[in-house]
Amino acid sequence: MLCYRARFMPPLPRSLPRICVALGLSTPSELSRVAEAEYKQGNTFLEFRLDFLRDPAAGINLIRSLRKRYPELHLLATCRHKQNKGRFGGTVEQQIALLQDAAKSGAAALDLEIASDAYARAGLSTIVDSAPLIVSYHNFQNTPALDPVLRRLQRIPAAAYKIATTACKPSDNLRLLQFARGHHGLPLIAFAMSPIGSPSRVLAPSLGCAFTYAAPLDLQSTASGQLSAKVLRTLFHCEKLTRESRVYGIIADPVAHSKSPNIHNRAFQVRRLDAVYIPFLVASSHLRDWMTLATKLPVAGFSVTLPHKQRILRYLDVVEPAAKRIGAVNTVWRKAGKWRGANTDCDGVTKPLSRHLRLAHASTLIAGYGGAARAAALALADAGAKITITGRNIKNAQALAKAVRAEAVTLKEAQTQYYDALLHATPVGMSPHSNESLFNDEIPAGIVFDMVYNPHETLLIVRAKQQGCVIIHGSEMLLEQAACQFEIWTGESAPRAAMQAALEQHAS
Numbered sequence: 001m002l003c004y005r006a007r008f009m010p011p012l013p014r015s016l017p018r019i020c021v022a023l024g025l026s027t028p029s030e031l032s033r034v035a036e037a038e039y040k041q042g043n044t045f046l047e048f049r050l051d052f053l054r055d056p057a058a059g060i061n062l063i064r065s066l067r068k069r070y071p072e073l074h075l076l077a078t079c080r081h082k083q084n085k086g087r088f089g090g091t092v093e094q095q096i097a098l099l100q101d102a103a104k105s106g107a108a109a110l111d112l113e114i115a116s117d118a119y120a121r122a123g124l125s126t127i128v129d130s131a132p133l134i135v136s137y138h139n140f141q142n143t144p145a146l147d148p149v150l151r152r153l154q155r156i157p158a159a160a161y162k163i164a165t166t167a168c169k170p171s172d173n174l175r176l177l178q179f180a181r182g183h184h185g186l187p188l189i190a191f192a193m194s195p196i197g198s199p200s201r202v203l204a205p206s207l208g209c210a211f212t213y214a215a216p217l218d219l220q221s222t223a224s225g226q227l228s229a230k231v232l233r234t235l236f237h238c239e240k241l242t243r244e245s246r247v248y249g250i251i252a253d254p255v256a257h258s259k260s261p262n263i264h265n266r267a268f269q270v271r272r273l274d275a276v277y278i279p280f281l282v283a284s285s286h287l288r289d290w291m292t293l294a295t296k297l298p299v300a301g302f303s304v305t306l307p308h309k310q311r312i313l314r315y316l317d318v319v320e321p322a323a324k325r326i327g328a329v330n331t332v333w334r335k336a337g338k339w340r341g342a343n344t345d346c347d348g349v350t351k352p353l354s355r356h357l358r359l360a361h362a363s364t365l366i367a368g369y370g371g372a373a374r375a376a377a378l379a380l381a382d383a384g385a386k387i388t389i390t391g392r393n394i395k396n397a398q399a400l401a402k403a404v405r406a407e408a409v410t411l412k413e414a415q416t417q418y419y420d421a422l423l424h425a426t427p428v429g430m431s432p433h434s435n436e437s438l439f440n441d442e443i444p445a446g447i448v449f450d451m452v453y454n455p456h457e458t459l460l461i462v463r464a465k466q467q468g469c470v471i472i473h474g475s476e477m478l479l480e481q482a483a484c485q486f487e488i489w490t491g492e493s494a495p496r497a498a499m500q501a502a503l504e505q506h507a508s
Contacts, residue, residue: 010132012159012187013108016074017045018205018239021214021229024052024222028062034216035066041217043229044072047111049222050079050098051088060101067106076134077102078111085140086113103130111136111162114153132159134189139165143172143192146179160187160210164223167197169286174293176200177207181243184208195256198225199249199278202232206241235265236276246275248489250303251282251290257431257454259475259506260303263482266502270495275300282308291315291339301333301489303482306427309371316341326378328371331485342488345375348481349423349449350383352472356447357421360384365414365445367391367438368425369400372451376423377404390414391426392438414444421447429458443467453478475503 021043025031031053035046048063050056056079063075079098080086088095099110109132135158137149143165153161167173172192177200180190189209192200201212214229215221232238250260256279264277282290284307294302304312309328313319316329317338323329329341353359362385366373369391377400380387387406389397394410401408409417422445428438430452437459448464453474464471483494 009157009159012132012134012210013074016108016211017043018211019043019214019229019232020045020047020076020211021216022047022049022222022226023216024049024220026052026054028053028055028058031059032062032066034219035062038216038229039070039073041230042233043214044070045074045076045108045211047076047078047213047222048102048107049086050077050102051081051086052222056088056090056098057101060098060105063102063107064105074108075102075106076109076111077107080111080113081115084113084115084138100130107131109134109159113138114156134158134160134162136162136164136189140193142166142168143175146175146190150179150183158187160189162189164190165192165197167192167194167200167225170196170280170282170290170293173197173200173203174296177203177297180204180209181207189213193224195225196281198227199280201225201227202236202238202276202278203241203247205238206243206245208243212238235261236278237265237269241276242274244274246273246300247278247297248275248301248303249278249280249299250305251280251287251308252305253281253283253307255279255281258305259454259478259503260482262502262506263479263499264486267482267486267495267499270498271490271492273490273492275490284308284311287311287315295339298334301331301485303485304330304332306370313341315339322346322378326371326375328374330371330375330481331488333489343375344481344484344488345372345477346379346382347484348477348479349376349379351480352476353380353421353423353447353449354383356470356472361386362420363418364388364421364423365390365417365419366406366423366425367411367414368423369393369396370425373423373425374400374403376425376451377406380423381405388414388417388419411438415439415441417444419445421445421449424448424450424452424460427452429460431455435459437463439463443469446470447472449477450474451477479503 021038050059053059079088079095081088111134113136135153135156176190176192191204204212214232215226217228261277268275312329318340320342323343326343331342331344364385365388367390381404389401389408391397398408429436431454434455443464447470449472450458450460451474452458486494
């Protein structure tokens with residue numbers, strides 16, 4: 001088979017970039033406009049989904065004209081059939097003819113899915129000499145055993161093999177990435193779809209895959225979990241990552257709103273560290289599975305936020321005394337083969353607040369009773385502040401109040417008092433539910449510190465400004481705790497100015 005492939009199958013061009021932007025639009029004019037825009041953004045490798053066009057044949061002339069205008073542009077022609085979640089409804093013969101015409105018009109490579117061995121062989125017999133062929137497999141339900149899939153694909157001589165599965169849990173990323181790493185030297189494109197699978201798209205090229213797929217900027221992606229080429233290139237530096245790059249990240253559910261990747265990746269770049277920080281979507285039920293991924297990938301360290309700050313303790317070998325006392329961890333790293341946990345939220349609370357208030361004997365109202373609220377309460381108690389706890393569930397508020405020798409009141413009761421500072425430590429008001437607030441009437445404090453940082457201007461902050469309160473944005477806490485995390489992980493001083501600039505650049 002290998003001799004047959006070497007004799008008849010053109011290889012993928014060595015000059016192919018490591019990021020291919022997948023374009024699926026319904027008209028040639030739209031496709032041309034977006035292709036031009038992506039090219040001007042520096043993307044010279046584009047996938048044309050001919051099956052997205054209302055008239056797929058109209059894409060052939062566009063391939064020809066773009067290749068004439070931009071000789072350095074690489075175009076991958078794909079015409080996926082409806083039976084494989086594509087949009088092409090014609091016959092197999094028509095599908096093959098379109099791919100053949102695309103090759104004649106200048107396509108750098110063709111993609112043919114393996115619906116069945118007989119189908120793929122039929123396609124191979126007519127396009128094998130036309131252009132480099134990528135034989136692809138897609139699974140839109142799960143991530144099955146991968147070696148049998150590859151063996152099936154390799155029955156067809158091809159320039160490269162593409163395996164795209166669906167990540168249902170974090171460790172599906174691990175399976176794809178270990179698979180890619182274990183087949184180094186074989187022309188392979190492997191990644192997991194779905195938001196859970198996005199990390200595999202970032203890391204796959206560094207582990208031996210020929211390239212990864214990206215979405216066009218500000219347009220709908222052609223597959224679940226795709227990131228824009230701009231994000232892959234400028235945030236994650238995907239093209240520069242290697243097998244030696246250290247992997248860090250944040251685990252949360254949801255996680256897409258997090259600004260931590262912007263902050264930490266900028267810090268890595270400023271300090272010239274070969275490292276990347278990636279958001280990992282981890283549901284409550286998948287925390288154990290995540291630890292499997294983190295251990296075996298391996299991950300060097302990670303941030304922890306909702307809903308995992310308390311449950312993560314059971315998976316750690318060493319927990320610092322302050323974090324143990326708080327009962328919550330937001331920073332995890334590996335040292336001497338052991339997972340260690342700390343909590344940097346305390347500095348994230350006290351440092352911004354102390355710029356506006358002498359904490360000793362100050363009256364503070366904390367709204368919330370989770371990990372962040374507990375860290376705030378203990379930090380303020382240590383500083384000598386007088387603390388009151390409130391929230392929607394008075395029993396939970398009372399439990400935290402008892403732990404820190406504070407008072408607990410209902411939200412209604414809190415509205416009748418006045419405090420030096422209010423610390424909001426719940427997810428209420430967090431994007432995408434930014435039209436919500438725990439305090440709908442007069443805010444009972446002179447200083448309002450909202451730990452929610454996305455959006456930057458929460459409804460609580462807006463109302464506090466209207467009432468003339470002193471404002472502390474959640475981004476100040478985020479920056480303080482992130483700087484501490486960076487120093488724990490790397491042993492280097494955090495480039496605070498650069499981290500703050502990154503945060504401000506992406507503030508919403």
